Amino acid sequence: MKTPSSATRISNNKVYIFDTTLRDGEQSPGASMNTEEKLEIARQLIRLGVDVIEAGFPVSSPGDFESVQRIGAEVGDSAVVCGLTRAVPKDIEVAAAALSTAKRPRIHTGIGVSRSHLQDKLRISEDEAVSRAIAAVKLARTFVEDVEFYAEDAGRAVPTFLYRMIQEVVAAGATVVNIPDTTGYTYPAEFGALIGGLMEHVDGIENVVVSVHCHNDLGMATANALAGVAAGARQVECTINGIGERAGNTAMEEVVMAIRQRSDLLGGLLTDINTRELTRASRLVSTITGIRVQPNKAIVGANAFSHSSGIHQDGVLKERSTYEIIDPADVGAGGSAIVLTARSGRHALKHRLEELGFELPDDEFERVHTAFLSLADKKKEVFDEDLEALVGESERTVNEVYHLEQVHFTSGEPGIPTATVELITRDGEHMIDSSHGTGPVDAVYKAINRIVDVPNELSEFSVQAVTRGIDALGEVTIRVTAADGRVFTGRGAHSDIIVASARAYTNALNRLLTADEKKVQEEI
């Protein structure tokens, strides 16, 4: 186990990074991911060097169970793999089963500690909450050595009750105690004081790692997490791009770079994150979840290192540090020097894909190669971002219920948008239909709907150019809401954005239909 003994915990200057992109991040509306997508992110988290990967909430669905299991097997020794539970025996037993593949398993269990959560949600007394918490930690310790306890809504808790709760779970065997500001309610000075009070008032706190888990509802998750670290916390829970419920979690890229740039303020504390992988991690999570990063996002936004005003440009030309506190290369920003063309050949493509971290089986490499040739024919230069989009597109065509074989459309102003599509079913049946609509996307969707008759509503649609230039590959992300309220994300990439839209819609419908299949299996 790499998890430090109590002796090293106290003496070393390391802040542990606990990534919850795959659990709390996935709770972002519309961000649900399948197991393959979660594995792809997990591989990037290992490249980043995170200490703990929270892989899911195993009892919540068979998909989450499978993801935790497969991520545990994939991660091996590289990081602790963690599964979330409520303070409920069944949750803990299921999490333990899901974590059986992990070399360094951790069960994350806990219960609400604020008045709001005790009275309005759980409807139990403080004593009852404490005894459930103790039982949960003890049960978890029968399965694994490493047990983290979360005190939900600690940011709004009465401090004396929080101290009591934490002292009891530490005595019961918790190895890590997580103090979440679940509703993003606190200010840094307030949250820092809460952690400081814990360090002072809880017997045995020096034998465990104190963790902070902050939400961004008032825009202060990063500052709150760092105030916790300054007061004694040594683990930060965070997500790539700060995704998560509502306004999201602490953004890993912000907290890691703030610790790195201002280690002077934190007594020399450091993380083990390979910061040069931050930009790629951001792009990957944005592509997979469909949740875009705004240009003015700190560290990973498109403009994070751009200087626009004449005064700033003048200053930066004289000496970068006048207006720039981070070298963009340190977070992996700034684009690759390697550009492929139609003449690059199979070997160059394979080599570059491997450098980007994609080790594809032969049949998938063939699909990506064909798509690469077709794109390189249309565009002069194929960038890394294009390759990432092509790999994503290829992965999405695996196990399709309906495959989009052809799409044709005509439209204009004035004019009536009209489209024809051909889909192929799993059984090899070719189905063709046409429709008009308010625009070509609408016409294509209506033509697809005539073949795939599944009630749904489009709840979001966005297109982004993957790279620069007028001939860039376009990537479309859509979200559809099924009749029962479940949301499915679909993505598609093509140099024609209407074709990309058709692919994105087919992808979303395939995911909806596959989820229905799974649900049926579960009910049986």
Added chain:
Amino acid sequence: MKTPSSATRISNNKVYIFDTTLRDGEQSPGASMNTEEKLEIARQLIRLGVDVIEAGFPVSSPGDFESVQRIGAEVGDSAVVCGLTRAVPKDIEVAAAALSTAKRPRIHTGIGVSRSHLQDKLRISEDEAVSRAIAAVKLARTFVEDVEFYAEDAGRAVPTFLYRMIQEVVAAGATVVNIPDTTGYTYPAEFGALIGGLMEHVDGIENVVVSVHCHNDLGMATANALAGVAAGARQVECTINGIGERAGNTAMEEVVMAIRQRSDLLGGLLTDINTRELTRASRLVSTITGIRVQPNKAIVGANAFSHSSGIHQDGVLKERSTYEIIDPADVGAGGSAIVLTARSGRHALKHRLEELGFELPDDEFERVHTAFLSLADKKKEVFDEDLEALVGESERTVNEVYHLEQVHFTSGEPGIPTATVELITRDGEHMIDSSHGTGPVDAVYKAINRIVDVPNELSEFSVQAVTRGIDALGEVTIRVTAADGRVFTGRGAHSDIIVASARAYTNALNRLLTADEKKVQEEI
């Protein structure tokens, strides 16, 4: 003057909100706005109830000069109007001239105070910086009573020199002193201590308003600004959506709601902002600048109040406050109950537009009405967001160099995207051309390029559905970079996203061509 006397400044519990969306916000790469767009935002800032509007940097360009002048005339008594200058006589004289229309003018002047800025940018001694600062404040006071001084890069300054500088400018007549963390370098405890030190060590500081201006490079602008307020600052400089240089400025919506929700931590401090206008302000700035807000952005993101996990949904159903600390209605989120249809009629449209704050001249109302009928024909329901997009679209067709009369295209997979466009010049000449491309957008752009021969590169392209549903109006934002490096944003709305793209490109080219005309005039 509404600016408080020193007596009221000390006794009241108000935090002044200084909006710099039109100055620092406009410095976001690609966000440059024309005067009409700035006026539209200024009107919304008045609806919000901001105390100070920084309208521009008058010496920087004739466009900025004109904007400051027109905003000053428009704002009247409603707010202080401020113009930025360097500590240079010409800047201050030009700003004073631009502010001549304002009822409550403020000149904002200043100079760098960090070692980096003194040695590497300005290349002057501390004494020289102080004497330039004093001279600038004194000169500004000959034009206006209200002079704000900024100590650029104060976040990295040696505190004792900052205190000296501030004491000197207060003695010279500054009424407001702005302490910027120009490079977004500080932590809240550090920045709060800097402001606290200022309150303690500077003679006469009790007679002026201390202002904080924070940048978000490490993700802590909001927390830093609030730490400054807790330590004695009474003005916060901020932008809508936190736009600005690099990772942007303190976001107004975050700092205002954090003060409102946690007034208990700040001794009862409050702002005068009408928070119900925050969501509309966010949407307006996002539409005009083309800078999107990410879904997990605090307060104004699409998901800021969405609950996704089952546990959270269960809690919120039992009692909202278990996971929700802000009522979405308090920030104006949650959509309007009024929906127009094809049968709504002219009067209902006019009435709703007025409620939304659009008082259109007759000819413009006619254009919007025609577009409304055409949209209502295609969509069942027309929402407020659709109306806002239609008004924007109509405004963009005023004073066009080229008008997009017709566009037709056909494409598919497999297939060769092909488009034909008809443009009408100002002289009434009809010009038609066609092209193929890598996709229909590319084909349309190439066809337009054959008519409008202006070298440029597409640097960003994004499409967003304005409202929900598969038949939604699509809004396209593009940015093109001219041969000399200037960036122009173009926008277009239509239910056909390729038509919207054609309109956006025509709009960007028109802006590029109009800017060239202005430049030529200036050179003459």
